[in-house]
Amino acid sequence: MTALLTDRGGRGSRPRGRPELYTSYSSDIALLNTPAKRAGVLAIVAAAFALPFAVSDQVLVLLGTGLAMSVGAIGLNIVTGYAGQVSLGHAFFVGLGAYTAAVLSGDPDGRLVGFGLPMVVWLPAAGLVAGAAGLLVAPLATRLRGLYLAIVTLGLVFLGEHVFREWDSVTGGPGVGRDAVQASLFGNSLTAGGAVLSGAQKVYLFALVVLIAAAVPARNLARSGVGRAFAAVRDRDIAAEVIGVSLTKAKLLAFTISSFYAGICGALLYTITRTVEPNSFNLLLSVRFIAMVLIGGAATISGSIMGAMFVTLLPRFTQQVPRFVPFIGQGVTGGGLLTNVELEAMLYGLLIIAFLIFEPRGLFGVWLRVRNYWKGWPFSY
């Protein structure tokens, strides 16, 4: 027994067949602290990298969009899921990131403002500009809480929408938008098709790498003292302060980091969808992000990714519905009782309600149930 306890700092070896016996704190707090997690994550990442060679380009673009949205969903989950500050303004920060990337990477001689800078500049810059805006907005969160904060951040979306619509020289104006430029890394285009990889394959892989680079630090943050402080502020703010957590600092940090992620998400989306339309950063986008967090699972990183993929892929399935159900029409003008677009909007609402009532921990909670069932199998617990 004492032999187990003396090895406190080192990696510690684990007896076979005892996945939850830790012989050092280091292996207990590790990111992937069981062999099953290590194998599972490895398999998922490997599958994600192999996917572009197995599915069509059209599906890849959709999946790539899902990966980009995952980065944004992780951002919203940091501020809403972990720190408990409801924000309806996420679309605004996504828009800021998209336009920062658009302006910095844009054609210097084109119709709109552009600087023609490479990806290594515009990608971090998109995050930093959005993060700085988040830092400016955060003081509101230190004054307000709950619904009041939600209303104020809602105002942010409308402000942003107006600015994006009117600032023609940057955004191209409503209905016109601006073109995406070639995102390139070391002279190789990340969006145009090449000899080895098609454009869609490159964009998908680019988004995948960025998502991994964003998700791992977010998970690290969550298990660190900073993430614990966020959870303390969410659960009981007065007790948090009495044990030494500065509410102001925690909220500022949560908003800044969340907005940084939103900015990166915007820049990525812009690379994938190829055009930016000023009207797209509206309340509906914010609501979609909230749906991702609630459906995926609040205060989980893997849940954010599951939720983002789910919400992004949902339209793909609702598009198929009119073929099988007679009274549902295709497209905005399609006949029938309701169209697939309306069906999709209704499904968001229904799913949010259903998850809140039946599985508040979201898809992550569903996964936990499945995992625990098989852990105990063939016994019920």
Next chain:
Amino acid sequence: MSDAFAAALEKTSAEVDDARPVLEFSDVHLHFAGVRAISGISFEVGAKELFAIIGPNGAGKTSIFNVLSGVYRPQRGTVRFVGEDIVGRSPHQIAAMGMARTFQNIELFSNLTVIDNLMLGRHHHVRYGVLAALVFAGRAHSEEVAHRAVVEDIIDFLEIQQYRKFPVGLLPYGIQKRVELGRALAMEPKLLLLDEPVAGMNVEETEDMARFVLDIRDELAVPIIMVEHDMGVVMDLADRVMVVDFGSPITTGPPHDVQRDPDVIRAYLGQEHASAAPMGAPR
């Protein structure tokens, strides 16, 4: 009592000057509009002392705690903690100076595990910043492991090993009280405020808690201020007792003297009992 926590606590208590009182609470007045919660209370708490505050409901005991931890700001008076005036400082600054507290109604982070709750007690000892947290390697990692070692010692001390990874919301009341005490200890306090540590507990749980409180004072040498309604516990444990009623001090002294004080008996039992049996004595 094992190494990591003891070593950490020793370092903290070395910063405290034993000859001077840890806390000087002088002539504090606190009122909410017309309601006088505290009017002119003064007391001192010495190093390694277990000081108890008692009084009927609404006497202002918890208000004193809220002034101490910075939740309320008194209109008049000074509060000196380890030599510094703390009136007007924010709760998290006072916490960082080494004042730890438990609450009358448990204020734990119920979604988090016992370990995370105790790790949160270490919050102001966390030195690494956000960027280090994002990377979680090197300094941040080794610091987390070191904090975890301290937290595990406290878990051993309070005998809550089997609940380590449970969300505290699922634990029984008596255990939650213990976890809250653990969270306060994790702060390496120079002064520990216990607000009704045995309220609502059965005899066995009360005795466990009393043992922990004595161990904290005797083995860990942490001075304690305790608010408690269980007179048996107060009279058995406290070095000195202060009685308050309607926000004013009635008397301060050793338990034996306090329970014979006619003013105290009057405050608790009313005028006609002023000559009755001393408080806390078996009836």
